[in-house]
Amino acid sequence: MTPSPPAVAPRQYLTFRLGAETFALEITKVREVLEFAGATKVPQAPPFMRGIINLRGSVVPVFDTRHKLGMEPTERTINTCVVIVETRHADELVVFGALADSVQEVLEMEPSQIEAPPRMGVGIESDFIQGMGKQEEGFVILLDIDRVFAPGAIAGTLVEADASTHTA
Amino acid sequence: MADSDFRAVFIEEASELLERLEASLMALEAAPDAENLGAAFRALHTLKGSGAMFGFDAVAALAHQAEAVFDRLRSGELKVTPELVTLALEVADHLRLLIFEPGSADQARGEALSATLAPWVGGVLSAATAAAAPAAVGGQQVFRLRLRLPSDIYLCGGDPERLLSELRRLGTAVVVAQTDELPPLDAFDPLQCYAFWDVVLTTCASVEEVREVFMFFDDSALELSVLGAAEEAADESQRQAIARVLRERGDIDAATYAELLGGSTPQQLSAAGRLAPDRVCSAGAEVRQVQGAGATLRVRASRVDALVDLVGEMVTLQSRLGELAARLADEELRELAEQSERLVADLRDGALGVRMQPVSGLFARFQRLVRDLSAELGKQVELVLEGEQTEIDKSVLEALSEPMVHLVRNALDHGLEPAAQRQAAGKAAAGKLRLTARNDAAHVVIEVEDDGRGLDTEAIRAKAIEQGLISAEAHLAPEEVWDLIFAPGFSTAAAVTSVSGRGVGMDAVRRALTALRGSVSVRSRAGCGSVMTLRIPLSMAIIETLLVEISGQAFAVPLSLVRECVAFDEAVRSPLRRLFEVRGRLLSYLELPEMLGSTAVPDSQILVVEVAGEAFGLHVDAVLGEHDAVLKPLGHHLFLPGLLGATLLGDGSIALVFDVPQLVRHVVFSPPGALSASADGSLLPEGGV
Numbered sequence: 001m002t003p004s005p006p007a008v009a010p011r012q013y014l015t016f017r018l019g020a021e022t023f024a025l026e027i028t029k030v031r032e033v034l035e036f037a038g039a040t041k042v043p044q045a046p047p048f049m050r051g052i053i054n055l056r057g058s059v060v061p062v063f064d065t066r067h068k069l070g071m072e073p074t075e076r077t078i079n080t081c082v083v084i085v086e087t088r089h090a091d092e093l094v095v096f097g098a099l100a101d102s103v104q105e106v107l108e109m110e111p112s113q114i115e116a117p118p119r120m121g122v123g124i125e126s127d128f129i130q131g132m133g134k135q136e137e138g139f140v141i142l143l144d145i146d147r148v149f150a151p152g153a154i155a156g157t158l159v160e161a162d163a164s165t166h167t168a
Numbered sequence: 169m170a171d172s173d174f175r176a177v178f179i180e181e182a183s184e185l186l187e188r189l190e191a192s193l194m195a196l197e198a199a200p201d202a203e204n205l206g207a208a209f210r211a212l213h214t215l216k217g218s219g220a221m222f223g224f225d226a227v228a229a230l231a232h233q234a235e236a237v238f239d240r241l242r243s244g245e246l247k248v249t250p251e252l253v254t255l256a257l258e259v260a261d262h263l264r265l266l267i268f269e270p271g272s273a274d275q276a277r278g279e280a281l282s283a284t285l286a287p288w289v290g291g292v293l294s295a296a297t298a299a300a301a302p303a304a305v306g307g308q309q310v311f312r313l314r315l316r317l318p319s320d321i322y323l324c325g326g327d328p329e330r331l332l333s334e335l336r337r338l339g340t341a342v343v344v345a346q347t348d349e350l351p352p353l354d355a356f357d358p359l360q361c362y363a364f365w366d367v368v369l370t371t372c373a374s375v376e377e378v379r380e381v382f383m384f385f386d387d388s389a390l391e392l393s394v395l396g397a398a399e400e401a402a403d404e405s406q407r408q409a410i411a412r413v414l415r416e417r418g419d420i421d422a423a424t425y426a427e428l429l430g431g432s433t434p435q436q437l438s439a440a441g442r443l444a445p446d447r448v449c450s451a452g453a454e455v456r457q458v459q460g461a462g463a464t465l466r467v468r469a470s471r472v473d474a475l476v477d478l479v480g481e482m483v484t485l486q487s488r489l490g491e492l493a494a495r496l497a498d499e500e501l502r503e504l505a506e507q508s509e510r511l512v513a514d515l516r517d518g519a520l521g522v523r524m525q526p527v528s529g530l531f532a533r534f535q536r537l538v539r540d541l542s543a544e545l546g547k548q549v550e551l552v553l554e555g556e557q558t559e560i561d562k563s564v565l566e567a568l569s570e571p572m573v574h575l576v577r578n579a580l581d582h583g584l585e586p587a588a589q590r591q592a593a594g595k596a597a598a599g600k601l602r603l604t605a606r607n608d609a610a611h612v613v614i615e616v617e618d619d620g621r622g623l624d625t626e627a628i629r630a631k632a633i634e635q636g637l638i639s640a641e642a643h644l645a646p647e648e649v650w651d652l653i654f655a656p657g658f659s660t661a662a663a664v665t666s667v668s669g670r671g672v673g674m675d676a677v678r679r680a681l682t683a684l685r686g687s688v689s690v691r692s693r694a695g696c697g698s699v700m701t702l703r704i705p706l707s708m709a710i711i712e713t714l715l716v717e718i719s720g721q722a723f724a725v726p727l728s729l730v731r732e733c734v735a736f737d738e739a740v741r742s743p744l745r746r747l748f749e750v751r752g753r754l755l756s757y758l759e760l761p762e763m764l765g766s767t768a769v770p771d772s773q774i775l776v777v778e779v780a781g782e783a784f785g786l787h788v789d790a791v792l793g794e795h796d797a798v799l800k801p802l803g804h805h806l807f808l809p810g811l812l813g814a815t816l817l818g819d820g821s822i823a824l825v826f827d828v829p830q831l832v833r834h835v836v837f838s839p840p841g842a843l844s845a846s847a848d849g850s851l852l853p854e855g856g857v
Contacts, residue, residue: 040822041721042802043764044810052802052814057484059800059814118624 004158010110015140016100017082018066018074018128024107024140028031029085031095033103036062036080050074050099053082057164060084063149067130087146088140096149106139109133114142178222180466182267185211186260187532193256194535195776200248208256215263226278227266230285232594234259237288241833246288255284279468311378311455313367313393314417319360326384328361334381339371342453348444366417366450408435413451469562472522479512479519480798483710484816486512487796491818515798516710527605528556530565534576534603541580547579548587549596549640558605560612564704567684568614571677573679575616575700576601578673583620583698593695595619610704623692625649632658650690654678654685685812687829703780703829711799715792715823716775719766722823724797724815725786729777729828733791736772748774748785757785758831779829785829797825 014022014033039051039062048067052059062082067073074080079102086095118127130142192207208427212235219228234256240246265273267527313335317328335341343365350362369378382390393416414420419427420443428434434451437443486509494506509555531553542549560568584590584599591597602617625646632638632652652658656675683689686704713724732750739748746756757774761767766789774785797815812825 004218040814042811042824052822054816054820057481057816059802059816059822061802 010108013107013109013140013142014083015104015107016081017102018069018100018105019071022104022111022138022140023143025083025085025143025145027106028086029087029145031084032081034084034097036076036082036099038076053097055084055097058095060095060097062099065098065100065148068148074101077101085145085149098145098149107133107135175222178218178224179267181218182215182227182263185215185568186267187529188262189215189260190257190536191532193253193260194539195249197250197253202242205238205248209235209242209764212238216496224267226273227263228261230259230266230278230282232290233285238284240288252288255281259285268382272365305675311367311369311375312393312413313369313378313583315367315382316363316364317361317385319362321361323357328363328365332365332367332383335367335369336377338373338378339369341370341834342368342456342482344442344446344450344453346450348446366447366454367452389451407433409455410448410451412445412452414443417447417451419447421453424805450517456831467522469523472519474816476519476523479516480710482512483516483796484798488818501706513796516559520710522719524559525560526557527563527565527612528553528570529532530569531556531603531605533569534572537573538574538580538601541577545580546586547580547584549584550598550600552602553604554599554602555605558607558612560605560704563613564612564684567680568704571680571688571702572614572616574673574677576603579616579618579620579698579700583618583622585621595748611703614702614704615696616702619697622694622696622698623650623653623690624694625692628652647689647691650692684829709826711797711812713795713797713825714775715795716773716786716788717790717792718760718788719764720789721786722766722792722817722821724795724823724825725775725777725828726812726825727794729779731776731778731783734774734776734785735770736787737770739785750774750776750785753783755783755785759787761787777828777832779832784832786826795823797823799825 012027012141014027015022015024017023028060034055037052037053042049042061043166045051046065050062050064052061054060064074077120081100082097083100083103084095084097086093086119088094113134114131115134117126117131119126128148130144133140182478187454188695189208189211192211195202196208216228216231219225219231224622234565237246237252238256241248241252246252259281262273262278266278272635277649277768287383315328315331316326317326317331321328332341332343335343346364346366346369347362349364350356356362378392379390408429411420411425411434415422415425415433416426424437424442428437429627433444434448438445440449461824465703484576486505490505490509509528534553538549538551576690579600584601585593587597590599602615604615604617606613629644629649630647631639635658637652637655637658639646650720653676654677658675678688681702684704686702688700688702690698692698711724714727714730716725734750736748739750741747741749741754746759747754748757749755755776761769761772769789772787772789773791774787775791776783776785778784795815795817799813799815801813802811810827810831812827814822814824817823
């Protein structure tokens, strides 16, 4: 007679390709998807940072997702897209762009379709993987985009650079 | 407006009043004069009145008692003593609690204070207060002058203009010429002076000093009076105030004055020819000056921020317009674009100026802090404040408060030696702490200077080696050693150096300054003292820059740092050592194109920049032109050294804005040959110091 807990609704994910693999991102984190028309290089930027772009008056950094995940850096083609990600870090809204070789469709997946990430053998740090989504043709890798481009990871180079200038 | 809104208004006002009260009490300790007494009295008076109005009864009662005591001090019945001042400060503290933290205000404490005050209050607490003191507007006085110079003044070699200029030098003068006595043209003798002047002068100068301006004229030339307190006039409407002023000046008779109070307006009277318009204008100016002097408008910070954002957008739009106008080569459009550019520049300066406040607000806090600390530590301290009118952005001011408190504490606690030690060293028993603020191109520079022990360079070096911050063989210049005190986790025992803290303090100070895109550094002389220098950029929102091209990319250099530009081929003396010559001086330059991985192009330029008094060069491929940069951050968690941010150019492309001081700092501290372009185009040296 107690009301049953609300059913866990299926979530929507944006799928995209990095190389031969298909990845997925929670749609709630995706603000928009743009064609990649190049980015202004920033000196002293971390190697996986492709540069910055002008997004309707705001300056947004663009990161090379492949590079960060340990793959060969993205080569620009007509299909290359920038996925503008919006996420929260310590109460602050953070916006950045993540490169994808191509963007595919929006999939709906029930929690039951999502399996825990395997311990190893996936080729990228398992910390970055939220889970594996089962599809007819195989699996899509659910990426924890917050972890991939966490402030710590990006500020890392800055702190190193700073520390190195202080030691004799 | 709801009751709670009124209370909120009172609370806001009370904050200012309490600050003023504290400031005047501190000043009273040093100089027990009428001015400071008056200021303290007025603050208490207003607290009493407003407190009662808004239902803060306890506040009103306590303030009333204190006000009565100060009234007696003003009239000379009581003398100012240190105990009274301390008591007054305690009253101020309790009032503060009552208003801002009513929950923690201890009623017993309030009653105790009241009881302590009682004997000083003396006779019956009168509801009305004695005659108001002269209108002192922030330590200044307001004078009303009427200059009726002899009509043959020109023939005697005198010049009214010069006299007025001298008056203006004394302070703020509002001058209204009275020209109603000018004769018609056919009777006009150009060698005669027919006009006289009404001046409302707000100044720190004394009556004697004002009179001195006219010492060559006999007394009848000058009618001078000190204006009454603005609060008396507070209940007056503008019209009544003008009528009063006209009557006081003798411009209207009693009957006309009654008419004005009755309902006629000055405009009606002058239309009827009974009152010269110049007189009305002059009276109006005086009323505004006295009432309005120091008038401020309370505006929510978010509104100002929204305004500044909009102005930023306008500047961007303006640059696109300018570029379009140049491209289309349409004369009319170009003219409009130019006019628009001037207006937008003024708008930009105005909008950014709105958020500026004098640092005096920040410095005032230290009067109290120093007084309390010196008592606590048992050290005598003389506090000197300079440059209090230097302006700085409000949010920056707030962010600087904590770091500065820490620096002041440090200076007092560890910098200044105890009196005995100082005297043994031949110094004055009282230590000197100097806080100065000044503008320096695009920065505000604040210094905290003490004449204490200075930094113990050896001890710092030893401690740094011990903590593994530097290697034992490292050869560091004194400045580099001193800079170590800002390293995270660095701490030395109190006995060893003059600037010890909890090991967290100095690091936090540097981080706070870095967050403001500023810097902090220290200089010191053993036995003589230390100086902490804080530099903060004036405005972070919109900067005037010079666009340059390096390696095919556009970059922006803050214009305020640029001194000149020289042709690379002519100026360079040693490409290997990166030296160039300009005006007979040999300076070093940063080889930016190489750092960005490109080779030199012909006809390149060196930008001569000045950072903290030193000149350096920046080798660039080409100089493109000026650009108003609306600074965009590169991303919240991206803070790349050497770059202030990015700006959008007229065509929508992005130019990165250099943080020149940071850039120069890193390069200067690295040994020659250590600079190289790494694979990813990194600008900064590897290895470093």
